Amino acid sequence: MIITIANQKGGVGKTTIAYHLVHYFALKGRKILAVDMDPQANLTQTFTNKVNESSLVTLLYQRKRPIPQKISDNIDLLCNDITTAIYERRINPLDYEKLKNYLNSVASLYNAIIIDTPPNLGLFCISALLSADYVVIPIDASIYSLRGLGDLLATIDEVRENNEKLRIAGIILNQLNVRTIVGQEVEKEIRKRFSKLYLGFVKQSVRARETAFMRRPNVKLYEEVFKELEVRIFGEKERLD
């Protein structure tokens, strides 16, 4: 099962959600491969400050095979660093297949593969969508988020021409300030507008913000949305409690 976290809008919580989803599944005994497809390498840095050169995504574009780095018993990580950025500018149609081919060759070793993507609709995001069974879309409670969503949904439709299995697992409203009237109104509006696609919200909280500094997940903050996501992805029966 390959799950891509995507939104070309920056700072909506892709990396934070990817990091927590990896832990949520791993804590339930699933073997997870986390893949950092963003040259900013935020996911990599949240997991570790010691990156094995042999685990770098860059290798995929140099016709080499990366070896995922072990983070814990149930978590492996394909790391990123800024050197990957040059491949975003290279125009080589074959590059779009490289991630998918690699992940297909290791998929049997994992119960789920979770991919974090950069804030654009370039090579790395498209490659991640071409590889995925499901896409999870984090948004924040702003009007820009809703406007940008149209472009992302159109891109997902285009990718489907080459990846029929791709489905939207759902939209997560992140960093919601539930104590303001505006926050409550936006939540209501999004719930209505996206109905079944809407997975729920994650509150704005200092604890979520601290994750990156502390290198420690706060899975509780995400539990409700992730439970719903788990049912959609693995089905009711396979939910592990």
Ligand SMILES: Nc1ncnc2c1ncn2[C@@H]1O[C@H](COP(=O)(O)OP(=O)(O)OP(=O)(O)O)[C@@H](O)[C@H]1O
């Ligand atoms: N629920 C939350 N409450 C408060 N802060 C949050 C929450 N979720 C994420 N943040 C903070 O918001 C910022 C952006 O989050 P994150 O890096 O996960 O977004 P992103 O979509 O991956 O960004 P980019 O597009 O740059 O990759 C970070 O500082 C993060 O700690």
Ligand SMILES: [Mg+2]
């Ligand atoms: Mg990010």
